[in-house]
Amino acid sequence: MEGILVQAAPVLPVLVIDDPALAVPLASALWQGGISVLEVTLRTGPALEVIRHIRQELPEVVVGAGTVLSARQMQQAQQAGAQFAVSPGFTPALAEAATGQQMPWLPGVQTASEVMQAREAGFRQLKLFPAGERGLELLDSYAGPFQDVVFCPSGGINPASLARYLERPNVICCGGSWLAPRVLVEAREWPTITGLARQARESC
Numbered sequence: 130m131e132g133i134l135v136q137a138a139p140v141l142p143v144l145v146i147d148d149p150a151l152a153v154p155l156a157s158a159l160w161q162g163g164i165s166v167l168e169v170t171l172r173t174g175p176a177l178e179v180i181r182h183i184r185q186e187l188p189e190v191v192v193g194a195g196t197v198l199s200a201r202q203m204q205q206a207q208q209a210g211a212q213f214a215v216s217p218g219f220t221p222a223l224a225e226a227a228t229g230q231q232m233p234w235l236p237g238v239q240t241a242s243e244v245m246q247a248r249e250a251g252f253r254q255l256k257l258f259p260a261g262e263r264g265l266e267l268l269d270s271y272a273g274p275f276q277d278v279v280f281c282p283s284g285g286i287n288p289a290s291l292a293r294y295l296e297r298p299n300v301i302c303c304g305g306s307w308l309a310p311r312v313l314v315e316a317r318e319w320p321t322i323t324g325l326a327r328q329a330r331e332s333c
C-alpha cells in the first residue's frame with residue numbers, strides 16, 4: 130500500500146459511477162487536475178467494468194476498488210485490474226484475502242480496538258472512516274499510542290476541512306466524493322471536475 134498511497138496526491142477521489150461510458154472521461158478530467166490515483170466504489174452494477182475500462186484506456190492512472198465488503202469482491206476487483214482495495218471497515222476474512230492475494234488494502238477503522246486489530250494483522254496504513262465530526266480529534270488522540278500507523282481519513286471531508294486534516298502528521302491522504310460529485314459527473318462537467326481536482330491539490 131505504501132507506494133500507492135504516497136502517489137495518491139494527497140487526495141483520493143471516491144467515485145460512484147453508474148454509466149461505464151463516463152468512466153474514462155471522468156478519470157481523464159481528474160488526471161488533468163493532477164490526481165492520478167482513484168477509488169472506484171463497487172456500489173454500482175458496472176463498477177468492475179469501469180475499473181477494467183480505466184485500466185485499459187488510461188494506464189497512467191492508478192485504480193483501486195472501494196466499498197470492498199467481502200473476500201469475493203476483493204478477488205473480483207483484482208481480476209478486473211484494481212491495483213488496491215479500500216473497505217469501510219476491518220474484518221479478519223478481508224485481511225486474510227488481502228494478504229493471500231497480495232492485494233494492497235486500506236481497511237477502515239474508527240475505534241482504538243479496530244486500529245489494534247488491523248495493526249496486529251500487519252496493516253499500518255488505515256482509513257479512518259467515517260472521519261465525520263470527530264475525525265481530527267481521533268487522529269490527534271491516535272497519534273500518541275499508534276506512532277507507526279498513518280491514516281487516510283474519509284467520509285465527511287470537504288474542501289473547507291481538507292487542509293486541517295492534511296496538516297496532521299499521521300495523515301497520508303484524504304478520501305472523498307466531493308472531487309467528483311455525481312451531479313457533475315452525470316452532467317459531464319469535466320472542466321469543473323478538473324478545477325475541483327486542481328483546487329484540492331493546491332490546498333495541500
Ligand SMILES: O=C(O)C(=O)C[C@H](O)[C@H](O)COP(=O)(O)O
Pocket residue numbers: 143168170195196197215216217258283284285286304305306307
Ligand atoms: O466505501 C468505501 O470503501 C469508502 O471509501 C467510503 C468513502 O470513503 C466515503 O463514502 C466517502 O465519503 P464522502 O466523501 O463523505 O462521500
